[in-house]
Amino acid sequence: MVTRSVFSEYSVIDFIKKRFQQYGNILSPYDDAWGCVVKKKHLVFAGDMLVETTDVPPFMTIRQMGFKSFTISVSDIASKGLSPTYYYLIIGLPRGFGWRRFRELVEGWGEAINLYGGTLMGGDTNESPCVTISVVALSLSNKSPIPRTGGKPGDIVAVTGTFGETYVGFKMMRSLDRLPESLRKRVLRKLCRPVARLREGVALNGVAAACTDSSDGLAVSLYNLIRGTGDGILVERLPVSKGLEEASKILGAPFSQMVFYGGEEFELVAVIPREKWRTAVKRVKHAGGSLIPIGRIIDHKGVWYRRKDGKTVRVLRSGWEHLK
Amino acid sequence: MVTRSVFSEYSVIDFIKKRFQQYGNILSPYDDAWGCVVKKKHLVFAGDMLVETTDVPPFMTIRQMGFKSFTISVSDIASKGLSPTYYYLIIGLPRGFGWRRFRELVEGWGEAINLYGGTLMGGDTNESPCVTISVVALSLSNKSPIPRTGGKPGDIVAVTGTFGETYVGFKMMRSLDRLPESLRKRVLRKLCRPVARLREGVALNGVAAACTDSSDGLAVSLYNLIRGTGDGILVERLPVSKGLEEASKILGAPFSQMVFYGGEEFELVAVIPREKWRTAVKRVKHAGGSLIPIGRIIDHKGVWYRRKDGKTVRVLRSGWEHLK
Numbered sequence: 001m002v003t004r005s006v007f008s009e010y011s012v013i014d015f016i017k018k019r020f021q022q023y024g025n026i027l028s029p030y031d032d033a034w035g036c037v038v039k040k041k042h043l044v045f046a047g048d049m050l051v052e053t054t055d056v057p058p059f060m061t062i063r064q065m066g067f068k069s070f071t072i073s074v075s076d077i078a079s080k081g082l083s084p085t086y087y088y089l090i091i092g093l094p095r096g097f098g099w100r101r102f103r104e105l106v107e108g109w110g111e112a113i114n115l116y117g118g119t120l121m122g123g124d125t126n127e128s129p130c131v132t133i134s135v136v137a138l139s140l141s142n143k144s145p146i147p148r149t150g151g152k153p154g155d156i157v158a159v160t161g162t163f164g165e166t167y168v169g170f171k172m173m174r175s176l177d178r179l180p181e182s183l184r185k186r187v188l189r190k191l192c193r194p195v196a197r198l199r200e201g202v203a204l205n206g207v208a209a210a211c212t213d214s215s216d217g218l219a220v221s222l223y224n225l226i227r228g229t230g231d232g233i234l235v236e237r238l239p240v241s242k243g244l245e246e247a248s249k250i251l252g253a254p255f256s257q258m259v260f261y262g263g264e265e266f267e268l269v270a271v272i273p274r275e276k277w278r279t280a281v282k283r284v285k286h287a288g289g290s291l292i293p294i295g296r297i298i299d300h301k302g303v304w305y306r307r308k309d310g311k312t313v314r315v316l317r318s319g320w321e322h323l324k
Numbered sequence: 325m326v327t328r329s330v331f332s333e334y335s336v337i338d339f340i341k342k343r344f345q346q347y348g349n350i351l352s353p354y355d356d357a358w359g360c361v362v363k364k365k366h367l368v369f370a371g372d373m374l375v376e377t378t379d380v381p382p383f384m385t386i387r388q389m390g391f392k393s394f395t396i397s398v399s400d401i402a403s404k405g406l407s408p409t410y411y412y413l414i415i416g417l418p419r420g421f422g423w424r425r426f427r428e429l430v431e432g433w434g435e436a437i438n439l440y441g442g443t444l445m446g447g448d449t450n451e452s453p454c455v456t457i458s459v460v461a462l463s464l465s466n467k468s469p470i471p472r473t474g475g476k477p478g479d480i481v482a483v484t485g486t487f488g489e490t491y492v493g494f495k496m497m498r499s500l501d502r503l504p505e506s507l508r509k510r511v512l513r514k515l516c517r518p519v520a521r522l523r524e525g526v527a528l529n530g531v532a533a534a535c536t537d538s539s540d541g542l543a544v545s546l547y548n549l550i551r552g553t554g555d556g557i558l559v560e561r562l563p564v565s566k567g568l569e570e571a572s573k574i575l576g577a578p579f580s581q582m583v584f585y586g587g588e589e590f591e592l593v594a595v596i597p598r599e600k601w602r603t604a605v606k607r608v609k610h611a612g613g614s615l616i617p618i619g620r621i622i623d624h625k626g627v628w629y630r631r632k633d634g635k636t637v638r639v640l641r642s643g644w645e646h647l648k
Contacts, residue, residue: 007420007421007422007423007426009449009450009451012417012426012449013447013449015426015427015430016413016430016444016447019430019434020433020434020437020443020444021443022443022444022445022446023443024410024443024445025443025445025446027446029446031446033446034412034445034446036410036445036464038362038363038365038367038464039362039363039364039365040363041362041363043362043367045412045445045446045462047412047414047446047447047448047460048414048448048450049414049416049448049450049452049456049458051416051450051451051452051453053452053453054450054451054452055450086348086360088358088369088371088460089340090371090372090373090414090458090460092373092375092456093336096331097331098331099331102331102336102339103339106339106340106343109344110343110344113344119344119345119346119347119348119349120340120344120346121346121348121349121358121360121369122346122349122351122353122355122357122358122369122371123337123340123371124371124372124373124458125333125336125337126333126372126373126375126378126379127333127375127378128373128375128377128378128454128456129375129377129453129454130452130453132373132416132452132456134373134414134448134458136369136371136412136414136460138369140360140362
C-alpha cells in the first residue's frame with residue numbers, strides 16, 4: 001500500500017490520483033499538466049508553487065523570484081508543446097511585506113509575461129508566513145498537447161540545452177566565490193533567472209512523441225518519459241555544460257552526477273521518432289534554440305548510461321523531491 | 325498613487341490590476357473570479373488559498389481544513405451562478421506532515437468533491453513552512469456568470485442565510501465555553517465546516533443582476549455589489565441569526581456589528597430586480613435554500629442601515645482584509 005511508503009511528493013501524488021478518479025483529463029494523471037477539450041479547443045493547465053523558504057536561493061532578488069514563479073509553470077506548458085494564453089495568480093505574502101518589495105515582485109511578473117506572452121487574468125491575495133506564489137497557466141489551443149510518456153525503441157531522446165550548473169549551484173550555495181568568474185555567473189543565472197524553453201516546446205509540437213521539462217533533474221525526467229511503458233532509455237552522450245572541470249574537482253563529482261542529478265533546470269527532454277528528427281532539429285533551430293541528441297529509446301526497461309569506457313550503468317531514479 | 329496607500333490585500337490587488345491589462349476577461353477585474361468564452365462556452369475560474377496560520381482556527385480538524393479549502397473556491401464559483409466542473413490543487417505541506425494527517429486532509433477533499441460535484445484533475449505538491457492549500461475551481465458552462473456588480477435603484481438585495489456566528493467565533497475564539505451549548509455548536513460549525521451555497525447560486529443564475537459571497541464580511545460584500553456604480557444600498561432588515569443575545573451581551577456588541585463585520589461566512593449576497601423577485605424566491609426554495617430580503621438598491625451612494633428607531637446610519641466599509 002502506498003500509505004506505508006515514505007511520505008514524499010511522489011507518493012503523495014500517487015495517493016491523490018488513486019483516491020480521485022479523473023474523468024475527461026486528456027493527459028496522463030502523472031503528467032505535469034492536465035487538459036480537457038472544449039468544442040475542439042484544447043485547454044491545458046499547469047500550476048506550480050514557488051515557496052520562498054524552499055525554492056529561493058539566498059542571493060535571488062525579489063524581482064527574480066517573481067520571474068521564476070512564472071517560469072516554473074510556463075515550463076510545464078512549454079513541455080506540452082503549447083504556449084500560455086492566460087495566467088491566474090495565487091499569492092501568499094507575510095504581513096509587512098511592503099510596497100518596495102511588492103513592486104519588485106510585480107516587475108518580475110511583468111518581465112515574465114512580456115517574455116512568455118499571455119494575459120494575467122486574475123488572482124487571489126493571502127497572508128502567509130513566507131512568500132508563496134502559485135501561477136496557474138492555461139493554454140487555449142487548436143493543437144493537442146505532447147504527452148509526457150511515449151515513443152518506441154529506436155526513437156531519439158534529446159534535450160534543449162546542457163546540464164550541470166544547478167548541481168554545482170546547490171552543492172556550493174555558500175561558497176560560489178571558489179568558482180571561476182564566468183562559471184559562477186552562469187551558475188547564478190541558471191539558479192536565479194531560469195528561462196522556460198517556450199519557443200523550443202512549441203516547435204516540438206507535432207514532431208515529439210513525448211516531452212517533459214527537467215525541473216526535477218534529468219534522471220527523473222528520463223524515467224518520466226518511459227513511465228508505465230515496457231521500454232527504457234540508453235543515454236549515449238552526456239549533455240554536460242562546458243567549463244565544469246573546476247567545479248567537478250572541488251566537489252569530487254563526476255560529470256554524470258552533475259548532469260543527472262542537478263534539478264531546477266528548465267530544459268526540455270523529448271522523444272523524437274527517427275523519421276522526424278531532421279524536421280525537429282530544423283524547427284527548434286528556427287525557433288532560436290538547439291536540440292541535442294543524448295540517446296535513444298530501447299526495449300529494455302530502465303534508464304542506462306553508456307560511459308566513455310564502454311561500460312553501461314544504470315542511472316538511479318533520484319532527484320529533487322519535496323517533503324523527503 | 326496607490327503605492328502610497330496602506331499595504332493591504334485590496335491595495336495590492338488594485339496595483340496588480342493597474343499594472344496588467346486584462347484582455348478577454350468577461351468579468352470585472354474586481355470580481356472574485358475571472359472568465360473567458362471559448363466557442364460559446366463560458367469558462368470561469370476562481371482560486372483561493374487556505375493558509376494554516378491565518379485561516380484555520382485552533383480547534384479545526386485536518387479533515388475540516390481539507391473541506392474548507394474547497395468551500396472557499398466553490399463559494400466564489402457559486403456566486404457567479406455556476407457550479408465547478410474541474411479542480412486543480414496546489415498544496416504546500418511542511419516536511420514530516422505524514423500519512424495520518426494527509427489521509428485526513430484527502431478525506432476532507434473527498435467530502436467536498438462529493439458534495440459540490442466536479443472532478444479533481446491535477447495538482448502540484450510542494451514543501452512549505454505551514455499547510456497551504458489552493459484550490460482552483462473551473463466552471464465550464466453554457467450559462468454566463470452573474471456579475472459581481474449591477475442592478476438599479478429599487479432592486480432587492482437579499483442573502484441566502486443569517487449572519488452573526490462567525491463574528492462571535494472570532495471574538496471569542498479562546499472562550500467559546502462561555503456560550504450556551506447550542507450557540508457554541510452553531511458557531512463551531514460555521515467556523516470549521518462552512519458550506520458554499522452552490523445550489524442557491526446556480527438557482528440565482530438568470531434572475532440575479534449581481535451576486536457575491538460574503539467571505540470578507542457582509543459590509544464589504546454590500547460595497548462590492550455597488551462598486552463603481554453611482555448607486556447605494558439601504559439595509560432595512562438585519563439578517564441576524566437567532567439566539568445571539570447572550571453573545572451580544574458578553575461582547576457588548578450590537579447585532580448590527582455582528583451581522584456586518586463577521587467575515588468568513590459563505591452566504592451569497594445578491595441583487596434581484598423586483599419583477600424577478602418571486603421567481604428568484606421560488607427557485608432558491610426549490611434548490612433547498614432560502615432567500616432573505618434585507619434591503620434595496622437606492623440612488624444615493626454608500627451602504628446605509630435603517631435602524632429600528634428609524635434613524636439611518638452609514639455602514640462603514642470594513643471587514644476582513646489580509647496583510648492589514
